[in-house]
Amino acid sequence: MSNRLIVLAIIMVMLGTMLAGCGGSASQEQVMRLYMGAEPETLDPDKATGVPDANYLQAMFEGLTEMDGEGLIVPAAAEKWEVSPDGLKYTFHLRANKWSNGDPVTARDFEYAWKRLLNPATASTYAYMLFSLKGAEAYNSGKGSADAVGVKALDDNTLEVTFEKPTAYFLALCTHQSTYPVNQKVVEANGDKWAGEVSTLVGNGPFKVTEWVHNGKLVMVKNDQYRDKDKVKLARIEWILIEESGTALSMFENNQLEYVWEPPMAEVERLKKENKLQLSKLFGSYYYEFNTKKAPFDNPKVRRALALAVDREAIAKNVLHDVHKPADAWVPYGFTNPITKQDFREEGGALFQTNVEEAKKLLAEAGYPDGQGMPPITLLYNTNENHKAIAEAVQEMWKKNIGVNVELVNQEWKVYLASRKSGDFQLARAGWNGDYADPMSFGDYLLTNGGNNWGRYGNPVYDKLIETAQNTNDQAVRMQAMHDADKVAIEDMAVLPIYFYTEWYCLSPKVKGLIYPATGVLNLKYVLIQN
Amino acid sequence: MLSYTLKRILNAVVVLWFVITITFFLMHAIPGGPFTGEKNLPPAVMKNIEERYKLNDPLWKQYTDYMVNLGHLDLGPSFKYQGRSVNNIIAEGFPVSFQLGMNSIVLAVVLGIPAGVISALKRNKWQDRTIMFLTTLGVAVPSFVLAAALIHVFAIKLSLLPAAMWSGWKFQILPSVALAGMPTSYIARLTRSSMLDVLGQDYIKTAKAKGVAQYVIMYRHALKNGLIPVVTYIGPMAAGILTGSFVIETLFAIPGLGRHFVTSIYNRDYTVILGVTIFYSFLVVALNMLVDLIYPLLDPRIKLGGKQEG
Numbered sequence: 001m002s003n004r005l006i007v008l009a010i011i012m013v014m015l016g017t018m019l020a021g022c023g024g025s026a027s028q029e030q031v032m033r034l035y036m037g038a039e040p041e042t043l044d045p046d047k048a049t050g051v052p053d054a055n056y057l058q059a060m061f062e063g064l065t066e067m068d069g070e071g072l073i074v075p076a077a078a079e080k081w082e083v084s085p086d087g088l089k090y091t092f093h094l095r096a097n098k099w100s101n102g103d104p105v106t107a108r109d110f111e112y113a114w115k116r117l118l119n120p121a122t123a124s125t126y127a128y129m130l131f132s133l134k135g136a137e138a139y140n141s142g143k144g145s146a147d148a149v150g151v152k153a154l155d156d157n158t159l160e161v162t163f164e165k166p167t168a169y170f171l172a173l174c175t176h177q178s179t180y181p182v183n184q185k186v187v188e189a190n191g192d193k194w195a196g197e198v199s200t201l202v203g204n205g206p207f208k209v210t211e212w213v214h215n216g217k218l219v220m221v222k223n224d225q226y227r228d229k230d231k232v233k234l235a236r237i238e239w240i241l242i243e244e245s246g247t248a249l250s251m252f253e254n255n256q257l258e259y260v261w262e263p264p265m266a267e268v269e270r271l272k273k274e275n276k277l278q279l280s281k282l283f284g285s286y287y288y289e290f291n292t293k294k295a296p297f298d299n300p301k302v303r304r305a306l307a308l309a310v311d312r313e314a315i316a317k318n319v320l321h322d323v324h325k326p327a328d329a330w331v332p333y334g335f336t337n338p339i340t341k342q343d344f345r346e347e348g349g350a351l352f353q354t355n356v357e358e359a360k361k362l363l364a365e366a367g368y369p370d371g372q373g374m375p376p377i378t379l380l381y382n383t384n385e386n387h388k389a390i391a392e393a394v395q396e397m398w399k400k401n402i403g404v405n406v407e408l409v410n411q412e413w414k415v416y417l418a419s420r421k422s423g424d425f426q427l428a429r430a431g432w433n434g435d436y437a438d439p440m441s442f443g444d445y446l447l448t449n450g451g452n453n454w455g456r457y458g459n460p461v462y463d464k465l466i467e468t469a470q471n472t473n474d475q476a477v478r479m480q481a482m483h484d485a486d487k488v489a490i491e492d493m494a495v496l497p498i499y500f501y502t503e504w505y506c507l508s509p510k511v512k513g514l515i516y517p518a519t520g521v522l523n524l525k526y527v528l529i530q531n
Numbered sequence: 532m533l534s535y536t537l538k539r540i541l542n543a544v545v546v547l548w549f550v551i552t553i554t555f556f557l558m559h560a561i562p563g564g565p566f567t568g569e570k571n572l573p574p575a576v577m578k579n580i581e582e583r584y585k586l587n588d589p590l591w592k593q594y595t596d597y598m599v600n601l602g603h604l605d606l607g608p609s610f611k612y613q614g615r616s617v618n619n620i621i622a623e624g625f626p627v628s629f630q631l632g633m634n635s636i637v638l639a640v641v642l643g644i645p646a647g648v649i650s651a652l653k654r655n656k657w658q659d660r661t662i663m664f665l666t667t668l669g670v671a672v673p674s675f676v677l678a679a680a681l682i683h684v685f686a687i688k689l690s691l692l693p694a695a696m697w698s699g700w701k702f703q704i705l706p707s708v709a710l711a712g713m714p715t716s717y718i719a720r721l722t723r724s725s726m727l728d729v730l731g732q733d734y735i736k737t738a739k740a741k742g743v744a745q746y747v748i749m750y751r752h753a754l755k756n757g758l759i760p761v762v763t764y765i766g767p768m769a770a771g772i773l774t775g776s777f778v779i780e781t782l783f784a785i786p787g788l789g790r791h792f793v794t795s796i797y798n799r800d801y802t803v804i805l806g807v808t809i810f811y812s813f814l815v816v817a818l819n820m821l822v823d824l825i826y827p828l829l830d831p832r833i834k835l836g837g838k839q840e841g
Contacts, residue, residue: 039612041613042614044614120575120582121579123576123579123583124576125566125568127575127579128572128573131573137573137575140579141575142575192614195613196615215790216696216786240696240784242695242696242781242784243781243790243794244782247781250686250695414562414564415562417563417568419562421567432569451571452570452571454571
């Protein structure tokens with residue numbers, strides 16, 4: 001089946017929707033209906049990995065901390081905490097709260113959940129989120145024991161966490177679903193099945209699941225046991241679980257939905273004109289990864305030349321409809337510097353500009369004047385219309401600006417991932433999203449031995465700066481070191497940044513009080529429906 | 532009849548075994564696995580996952596384990612949807628796809644066969660031309676274009692029917708029609724050509740010469756024989772339609788089985804790929820067998836067991 005034909009068909013549906021316009025239904029009911037992607041893979045916080053799942057879980061659970069509208073970390077399940085002077089011990093004091101089945105939420109539930117996450121038998125993908133805890137990695141690799149893991153409930157309301165080394169971003173980690181508590185009694189009584197049945201899906205958050213129709217909808221209602229229930233205005237949330245965002249958009253435009261996540265790119269221009277599109281920060285980056293172990297990309301001059309010859313502004317405008325921002329550094333927007341309260345990227349500013357003359361000069365210095373003598377280059381991307389459009393634009397720019405010819409190759413998603421992982425590429429499209437709200441979630445990516453650094457970039461200067469940031473709790477020192485590292489990465493052009501992701505979505509004007517942090521996980525707790 | 536049926540069943544088991552084996556090894560040969568993600572996992576984490584899902588066993592062991600479980604009709608757990616079994620996924624998706632498919636098959640047969648008969652009787656008259664024009668369109672236009680047009684007209688312009696989702700008879704109309712378009716047209720064309728073929732036969736001329744009434748000729752003599760190619764077509768078509776259509780189910784957001792044929796491969800969800808393949812193959816084989824058993828009822832010249840009489 002041709003994707004293009006499907007897109008065409010969907011466009012036809014969209015056009016129809018546009019012509020028909022939308023009639024208003026004036027209801028004050030506190031119900032919000034959302035499209036946030038397909039069927040959850042699981043609603044077990046210790047196992048969930050996808051963006052949709054993280055969103056469903058955020059409504060059902062509460063971590064120790066959460067993110068506010070400004071991108072700052074604020075108390076949630078924990079009321080306050082103390083950090084030891086060496087930064088190796090955190091003591092959290094929990095607020096009194098109840099599970100949706102009425103059981104009290106205790107520090108023991110957190111301890112249990114974290115140890116369950118790390119238990120090798122759970123086989124959790126996100127186990128590594130807690131690897132900075134004492135004994136955590138050893139336990140997960142089957143070498144240590146659960147008792148040696150640095151998390152302990154001192155009493156019902158006090159949780160003590162100890163670390164191998166300072167983890168200044170730990171409070172940001174505590175917003176992530178993998179750190180949510182689970183109800184020990186319920187999980188132990190039901191085993192892994194607890195997260196599959198509505199009756200045992202017990203949470204400590206503002207909403208609880210009442211109905212789950214696979215590939216249909218997930219219904220939640222206000223959790224009356226929740227500690228802060230007076231602040232919760234929504235009576236009911238309905239998530240529709242479908243594959244096609246175009247279908248969701250039709251439903252939105254027929255007033256069947258209040259929120260649509262990432263509507264089709266082909267619709268973006270029209271939605272902008274009709275004032276239906278909203279944007280918010282997201283810490284993600286789209287870039288081309290150089291295989292720095294193979295000629296010609298082992299030469300930083302070649303990498304730099306190629307980067308300077310790409311007009312990223314033009315791509316953002318013509319291909320991305322100004323939804324995403326042109327990237328001019330490695331670390332994207334969305335991280336707040338806790339000292340200055342400013343966005344880390346805005347603080348750092350643009351670290352490189354398009355400069356064709358300079359690119360030509362660098363290329364000549366590298367021994368390829370006007371692209372002469374350049375070995376054949378292929379650019380690998382996973383099969384997708386948007387990636388193709390960007391790759392073609394870049395191909396054209398390199399040809400025109402610096403005389404470099406590139407062949408485009410596309411592969412199906414998992415084949416492409418396998419190629420990248422095995423280093424079987426020269427130049428590959430790539431994307432990265434931070435797991436937590438700290439620039440370190442990008443910083444450690446480019447470490448010489450970084451687990452995701454498939455281009456095998458390495459620079460001891462860069463490693464040293466990141467190490468400095470990793471080994472201190474002094475935020476001023478950390479932030480400075482990461483800014484410096486960012487500059488080194490761009491000086492070397494470790495990767496070729498193309499654009500910074502922005503979250504794009506449709507939201508009904510009736511919805512007030514939605515918090516949309518750059519983690520891409522909606523906070524629906526304070527939402528009010530108002531005409 | 533009995534020995535023929537037994538032979539066919541034995542045959543079917545061998546066919547299914549081939550399908551399972553080929554699918555099993557082909558799917559493991561594609562690069563990437565169910566837990567290949569953009570984020571590279573620490574080795575310890577990956578090892579735990581592989582251990583849990585027995586992905587680090589040698590392939591032959593995974594294969595024999597799978598076959599043993601299959602012997603107990605256990606299709607295994609899904610890798611992607613944690614905590615759900617493939618049996619459960621099929622049990623939830625198939626009834627929806629079956630309902631949708633049945634609607635479409637009934638529509639296709641009820642509309643297609645009479646249209647074909649009318650076309651054959653009124654050959655080259657305006658009725659024939661109209662039907663042939665519409666059915667050419669029906670065969671050529673892909674189901675998703677028809678679906679989009681139907682949504683546009685009936686859901687958005689006229690607001691008569693819902694545009695998507697699946698929760699009541701109203702939700703079934705548009706997808707059923709969209710799915711029926713192609714088979715209806717195909718059945719009409721098939722019926723027409725085979726009716727024309729049959730109407731030229733000597734025994735029809737004889738019947739006519741004897742003064743048998745037109746409708747008796749049509750019903751008793753022509754249609755029965757004329758329907759054989761149609762029945763042949765309906766068997767495998769039914770298997771295809773009943774197990775769901777990826778495109779229609781996606782466009783109308785229907786929670787059927789069809790989506791899993793495609794998404795399971797993207798996800799490398801090995802057990803789901805095998806499960807739906809086995810299920811589909813079983814239906815195709817079973818329905819084909821059923822069709823073969825129906826033949827002799829339609830045409831006495833066809834005898835089961837191979838021997839044919841002139």
